[in-house]
Amino acid sequence: MSVTLTINGETRTFDADPETPLLWALRDELGMTGTKFGCGIAACGACTVNWDGFPSRSCQMQVGDLEGANITTIEGVNGKAADAIQAAWQELEVPQCGYCQSGQILAATALLEETPNPTDEDIDAAMDGNVCRCATYARIRKAIHLAADKMEA
Incomplete structure (x- = not known):
């Protein structure tokens, strides 16, 4: 399935199962390795991204649930x-x-x-x-x- 997300202010489209965790889409599909895998259960914060301005654990966020969201990773944090x-x-x-x-x-x-x-x-x-x-x-x-x-x- 084609997924379109806004990441670091840029619209990105890629093929992924809608249940794919955002962490793996960022790292494996988009080559953005600044977001780290730590525990996989949202307990350590290594995979934190900002979702519409709020810190969120990308290991537990499914890409299919993020249409229209603004995601900021370490590669794009600014201001x-x-x-x-x-x-x-x-x-x-x-x-x-x-x-x-x-x-x-x-x-x-x-x-x-x-x-x-x-x-x-x-x-x-x-x-x-x-x-x-x-x-x-x-x-x-x-x-x-x-x-x-x-x-x-």
């Missing part, structure tokens, strides 16, 4: 919040192995777009479920605060 997050991530050297970082960055970007000056509690709630195997949670929180400060300046 003031995304730029601030990515700059803070680099400045504070957040990643260690980096495997979870695309999901972390997408979740953090969505947070700052909705809550430009988040508290620690806001950050913890927004980032809950994004697992970092290297346990860089303190640096992630610090980077989100730094990004919020950069956006205010």
Whole structure:
């Protein structure tokens, strides 16, 4: 079946079973490997994409359910919040192995777009479920605060 999705602002059409998880369509059909496979049960956040602006686990999203949706992956995230997050991530050297970082960055970007000056509690709630195997949670929180400060300046 032919599936048409808007990904990173671009209309993309490909053949896939409508029950194919978006994660595999992105990686296998479209060659977009920034979105990672972590657990396959929506528990780790490595596969996070932003669906109409909200962080969502692509391993559990079926492409047949996404007609008309706007999907943003790590390859296409942009804007003031995304730029601030990515700059803070680099400045504070957040990643260690980096495997979870695309999901972390997408979740953090969505947070700052909705809550430009988040508290620690806001950050913890927004980032809950994004697992970092290297346990860089303190640096992630610090980077989100730094990004919020950069956006205010």
